Amino acid sequence: MIGADLKFVAPHIDWFALTPLLVLLGGGLALLVGAALTPRWPKRMYAWATVAVGIGALVMTFIQWHQVSKHGTKVLVGGALSFDAFSMFGTITICVGVILTALITDDYLRREGMDGPEIYGLYLMAALGGVVMVMSNDLIVLFLGLETLSIALYVLAASHRRRTESQEAGIKYFVLGGFSSAFFLYGIALIYGSTGSTNFSKILAAFDNVPAHRNDALVLVGVGLLIVGLCFKVAASPFHFWAPDVYQGAPTPVTAFMASVGKAAAFAAMLRVLVVALPNWKDDWQPVIWTIAVLTLCVGAISAVVQTNVKRMLAYSSISHAGFILIGVEAAGHVGGSTRTGMSSSMMYLLLYSVLTLGTFGVVTLVSRTGDGETDLSSFRGLSKQKPMLALALTVFLLAQAGVPLTSGFIAKFGVIQAAVEEHSYALAIIAMVSAVIGAYLYLRIMISVWLADPEATDDAREPVRVPLSSGIAIGLCVAFTLLIGFFPGWLIDASNHVVNVAHVPAVAVSATP
């Protein structure tokens, strides 16, 4: 019955509520146009301008978060976007991703001699697309966001013009991404065909209202196609094959961006679609997500073991993290549960993982040296002697990704495992934890290279690793956040518990103690 009484009026636009989006859009356009019309800006200025836009959007998001907790959730622009804590939490993740990526990219672009505003403009546009996905309350809007994000990412992946690997990554990502978008779009069409709407609230209501007219086969195929499209974006197995190649080929900061912002937006969209729009078909999609989660966990952990390129390893690690988040998604499907810890734990995981992966790739960016080519395990040899603080930071990130306690990674994993166990998905929880052990070997191997491997004669001939200011700040922030959450996660858990109150879904009591 929900949404049945939603009247279609000429879309009233609450501009204030859209400020996070508008800041990103306006900032991105201003950066591109402004930079095109003015002479070359002094160094760091493009990056810092992007950071300023990101911070602006972040501040607006916090203000909107306050609005949500004060006035409750609502839908915007005629039901196209939803205005709730979930949107804001996802937007925060994306803004944090943009800020940190811009900091890492700054030094990278100047080292590679490619400084310019374009990449930053693309980051902001991609973030805009991500925020639209997170906020979407309509499949078409979601698709718009998805395409905005994806197209920006295709270009970003190919943005290192002198590296053929980068071109290859761009093309690969583009072709496969185009395929997955087509799947996604076809899924939308089928869902529309059977429920008569692309709006989440109406899809939800369609199940109750006209069961006689409901064409289940169409919906089920539609749901399947949507899952394919989204799983491609989050690099869940068996749709993960692009990830290692693209992650390896793309410029390292862009890889960081894909792994954080891209993943966060796609997962938020997946939660929106599956949990908000399609909970009535959970009996059908839940086993699918279960299977994909298990596959993803195993593939991510096991394939990572044999890799020797760190960017590739991190790609597989990112796949295995996607598996963990899928556990949260699966748990969120149990709507019968008293609380929806699955949803909040997934969102928290995304934020924590984004920061972790940005930090990790930040270090990799520095170690890859001029040309962005030194990403083999051997390139990390002797890092502890050369740059002990950088090595320590990398160690913190790797341990956190492995899920060692007192880091944010442990809290993230604990959250999703808790959500799974709460819903009695013991098998999934055990498989996940065992896969985490296999996955830990990957992080240990990098740490061995950094700390324990014996130096070789060729090591001295390599270019020394430098830690420039912006990257240093970004990595420092990531380390601080990783440890802060490891020791004091309470406030973030409380905040993430709010995301279960999604616009247009019967409100679930926010519980302090799930």
Add this chain to the structure above:
Amino acid sequence: MIASALAAADTAESLKGGHFPILTALILVPAFGAVVVGIMTKKRPEFVKLAAILASVFTGALSVWMLASFKTHTADFQFSSHHEWITAWGISWHLGVDGISLFLVVLTAVLFPLAIIGVDPHHDEKQYLAWLLLLEAGVMGSFLSLDLFLFFIFFEIVLVPMYFLIGGWGYDKRVYAATKFFLYTMFGSAFMLVGIIATVFLAKGSIGHVSFDLVEIATKGNIASNTARWLFFAFAIAFAVKVPMFPLHTWLPDAHTQAPTAGSVVLAGVMLKLGTYGFLRFGIYLFPEAARHSRAIFLTLAVIGILYGAIAATMQKDLKRLVAYSSVAHLGFIMLGIFAFTSQSVTGGVLQMINHGVSTGALFLMVGMIYERRHTREIAKLKGIQTVAPVFAAAFTVIMLSSIGVPGLNGFVGEFLILIGSFFTARWWTVVAASGVILAALYLLWAYQRVFHGEPDEENKTFPELRWKEGMVLLPFIAAIVFVGVYPKPLLDRIEPSVKSLITHGGYYDPQPPSAQPAAEDGTQP
């Protein structure tokens, strides 16, 4: 009236630790020391070492103070410290110490300064000391935690410093050993984490809210016995890897052999006890019925461990590996004592945890000294050391005899209590296990004979005698060995009430009142 009221107030006061959070300090002092050492400059290594020694000695002093003010004849948790931590998940910083953990805490606090003072890492001393102190904080936390989440955090965090200690300062195959150690233990913990969360949620029904508090879950959480068996199994895997029990022991010989001496001392001395302690404090305390249900499996594995460890030790060519395998056997005895479920056998098990920590820790120290002198640990290359270094040989003899379990030394008390306690409830297992005592004598005496007896050849002729500093480090070990062997009453007085309360809590029966035990040393209840 007034006197009793005063006494009660006094008790309450001391139970709170006299307002000084001594247990928190036991964890935070070494952790803080690790951070300080970590940020100190490398240019003045003597200050770095001094800071590390100060931090660890101070921790040791705190633990001795705690030991001195520990109330006997009570099974309660003392010096408890309880603070909210992650309220959203019902997790608190809950620490406490009772008879079961008391001496493990003291052992930890005393062993670390000795390992820090007694062993020279040769390179990167700053990092090495920082890792050691961090390890101390982690081990301490594991023994003191009364919150499942907190315990898991400490239990898991100790892997990191140990990994770096083995990997960074170990011997030839250190990276392999470190990785194996890390992954094995993490594998066990994976099951425990799921077990912990499941326990908490299943107990939620009868407790009324989500709580990771051990005491609350154990006393109020009502978990169906069918489910409890699975949960116990999940906990047991983690602890069985840590103990290690046959057949999950294969990481141990590698880790022990490849670890630097201080690492081996700590690993054998206290870290293996995390497993046996975990069984007592968590496995059996939370799921007594399930533990009893599966006791046959654990008793059998324990006995296999005893025999297998002993036989494997006999075959070793490397002295350090021999000691490592002897740990498998000794830990088998402890497991036998624990799973026999009589207050005597469990008390013996707890005492034997301390004894093994002391004697094996000291053995590893001495093997380390041999390696420092000769740069080999191969038994075949050592010969006739007794002739050139009689004091060294004497110290080794005392420690070795303690490990064998010769009457008058500490090992005997523990093994005897275990065997006599287990005989009533696990007769045939005990009968087989008793032969392990003889095997221990076989492999250690034979090794001693090959290394110390005979005429020293050319290479061993210059074997240096025990130095003053080394003697000073070994002295506390030997003093403890003799003291516990001759007069174990102070220890048993403190261990036994808690063990008895655990036995009662578990609903296990004691076959005979302890007062009827003929030769239970002084372990009788006053």
